[in-house]
Amino acid sequence: MTRHAGVLVFAELSAGELDDAGKGILAEGRRLATTLGTSWAAGCFAAAGGAAQEAFRRAGVPDLVEIDGPPGLADLPEAQAEALVDAARALGAKVILLAHTDQGASLAPVMAARLSAAIFTEAVSYGRDFAGLTLRRQALGAQVVEQRIWTDAARDASCGEGAVTPLVLTMSRRALSAVVPPGTPRGEARRTSRTARVDATGEGARVTERIPPDPQTVDVAEAQVIFTAGKGCDRGTFEAMCELARLVGASVGVTRPVYDLGWTGFERMIGQTGKTVVPRLYFAWGISGSMHHVGGITESRRIVCMNLDPKAAIFPSADEGFVADVREVLPRVLAHVHAAVDSREVKR
Ligand SMILES: Cc1cc2nc3c(=O)[nH]c(=O)nc-3n(C[C@H](O)[C@H](O)[C@H](O)COP(=O)(O)OP(=O)(O)OC[C@H]3O[C@@H](n4cnc5c(N)ncnc54)[C@H](O)[C@@H]3O)c2cc1C
Incomplete structure (x- = not known):
């Protein structure tokens, strides 16, 4: 039997397991349900693997809805959104919470349209007061904080469908932490299965190819590894750093003085x-x-x-620091990496 849950959290699985954003959104789901004074459940596609089950247990997920479907479901975002909407309706969820990943960002608007729900994306924080649930996100290049209030937070879902405008909420990845807060009750989730209704012949969008991001062109805000040049780099060292970044699959960033020299665009x-x-x-x-x-x-x-300067202010902010001349070290590291790449090419 499906129970009631005021908040439905979408847990994104990759090869059956949860990444840090997935673990973070579970922690956020618990916090949001507590903030709203309601119950919560998690929903995921495909059967969750062993590590994911352990993550659900550690996050104290009370109810887990596992949505099954044909293998092609992963390539049909509209069918996925439809299946999540069905699960939310069955649970009576007022809020659907997702991490603002590629998948979360593509599912959220479709779900909001299907549910005639309010939508707020890339939230960095929220809080509840007499007016409702106040949602905040960064805007205008993080120069200002935009704030909206979901006033139906105070109304109970038991008022009946239509009485409450649901909310589809995505949380910015940078607001998510995979750390399980101390005191979180652990335990096996009650597992429910649902089968997605899939119209494989439908007109909807279909994912035809997944292209991994190119570190050289990806937005630095999304980059996994970043090499950043400061004023300690001269032009030659900067170019060596860019070449090293290219070889090891890192993205390039700069400080303001380096940007002022015109070596990169403002976006870096x-x-x-x-x-x-x-x-x-x-x-x-x-x-x-x-x-x-x-x-x-x-x-x-x-x-x-x-x-070069052991007293530089960057050291206390770093996990690891080297007192060394970048103009000397970078070309040498680059030469080593070049040699390693060349020898690998020869072996092939
Ligand atoms: C309102 C405001 C907003 C700002 N916003 C930004 C911002 O968004 N981003 C930003 O980056 N800055 C910003 N700045 C500028 C910021 O305050 C600093 O001036 C800037 O970050 C310093 O850049 P840097 O570390 O490259 O240069 P520097 O401060 O000049 O430091 C260069 C460092 O390189 C070291 N060094 C020199 N030679 C070598 C060598 N051969 N090998 C190893 N190390 C060496 C030096 O010891 C020194 O520590 C802002 C300033 C203001 C007022």
């Missing part, structure tokens, strides 16, 4: 005025570590830096 400048980044690895080459720059990199999972 990182920091308070530039982009905020959330990579797995951030390598700062010849960067002093001013607050205007560091403010944009603090959410990086690992920060490594190299600077």
Whole structure:
């Protein structure tokens, strides 16, 4: 029997497992349900693997709806959205919560249209007060915070369908943490299966190919590994860093003084005025570590830096630091990587 849940969280699985965004949105689902004073459930496509089941248990997911369908379901976003809408209706969910990943960003508007719901995307925080649920996101290149209020937060879903305008909410990836908050009750989720109704012959969009992002062109805000050049790099060192980044599959960033030299476009400048980044690895080459720059990199999972000055402000912000001359080290690292790449080509 399907139970009631005020919040339905979509847990995105990749090869049956949850990534950090998936774990983060589960933690957020629990927090949102507590904020709204309601129950919650998670929904996912395909059978969740062992590690995902453990993540659901650690996140204290009370109810898990596993949506089954033909193998082609993964390529039919509209059918996926329809299946999630069906699950939300069956649960009586007022809010559908998703991580703002590629999949979350494509499902959210379709679901909102099907449910005649309010939609708010890339939220970075929220809170409840007498007016409703206040949702916040960054706007105008993170210069301002935009705020909207979902006033139906105070109304109960038991008022009946139509009485409450549902909300489809996506959370910005940078607002999500895979860390399970202490005190979260753990336990096996009650598992329910649903079968997606799929019209494989329908007119809807179909994914025909998935192209991995090119680190050289991807938005630095989405990049996984970033090499950033500061004023400590001269032109030759900067070019060596760009070549090294190309060879190892990293994206290129710059500080403001380097942008001012005209070596890259504004879209590669990182920091308070530039982009905020959330990579797995951030390598700062010849960067002093001013607050205007560091403010944009603090959410990086690992920060490594190299600077001639052992007292440079970047060191306390870094997980690992090297006191060294980037103009000497970078060309040597590049030569080593070139040699390694060349020998691999020869073996092939
Ligand atoms: C309102 C405002 C907004 C700003 N927004 C941004 C922003 O978004 N992004 C941003 O980056 N800046 C921003 N800035 C500028 C910021 O305050 C700093 O001036 C800037 O980040 C410094 O860049 P840098 O570290 O490359 O240069 P520097 O501060 O000049 O540091 C260069 C560093 O390189 C080291 N170095 C020199 N030679 C070598 C070598 N051969 N090998 C190794 N290390 C070496 C030096 O020891 C030094 O620490 C902003 C400033 C203001 C006022």
